[in-house]
Amino acid sequence: MTHATIDRPATTSPETASRPAIDLALLAFASGDVAALLAQISDDVDFRIDHYQDATDTGWQRAANKAELLVVLQRLAVDVFPRGTRVLQLHSQPLGNGWALTRFQQQFFYGVQQREVESLTWIVSHTRDGQVDYFRENVTTITPV
Numbered sequence: 001m002t003h004a005t006i007d008r009p010a011t012t013s014p015e016t017a018s019r020p021a022i023d024l025a026l027l028a029f030a031s032g033d034v035a036a037l038l039a040q041i042s043d044d045v046d047f048r049i050d051h052y053q054d055a056t057d058t059g060w061q062r063a064a065n066k067a068e069l070l071v072v073l074q075r076l077a078v079d080v081f082p083r084g085t086r087v088l089q090l091h092s093q094p095l096g097n098g099w100a101l102t103r104f105q106q107q108f109f110y111g112v113q114q115r116e117v118e119s120l121t122w123i124v125s126h127t128r129d130g131q132v133d134y135f136r137e138n139v140t141t142i143t144p145v
Contacts, residue, residue: 020092021132022102022125030087041066042133049137056112083109098127118143
């Protein structure tokens with residue numbers, strides 16, 4: 001399987017201008033651009049990350065607004081992604097009425113396990129007025145590389 005690699009893309013380039021808000025948010029996250037990430041997020045975002053068949057404590061990986069999300073992002077940067085992340089694949093499928101299903105594959109040094117991993121996640125999101133106001137990420141795999 002060939003991976004389309006997207007390393008630190010400019011979040012305001014013509015290439016990204018037509019992308020949905022969820023893609024722009026994820027690309028900004030991968031590039032470490034917190035301001036660009038938060039620009040894609042609604043003040044009243046409903047945010048949560050879950051892991052499939054994994055004992056990792058994810059109770060703290062939820063937020064009910066942008067201020068709480070910033071706290072989650074800060075902890076993710078320290079505990080989960082201490083060396084950042086690299087997007088391997090990113091594809092969002094519009095579902096209608098602002099909803100999208102995103103396949104997000106990334107490679108990163110996983111702070112929790114202290115090793116390099118590849119991860120596949122599925123994200124259901126909703127966009128209102130050009131900003132993500134609902135985000136549910138399901139981490140389906142964390143595979144050592």
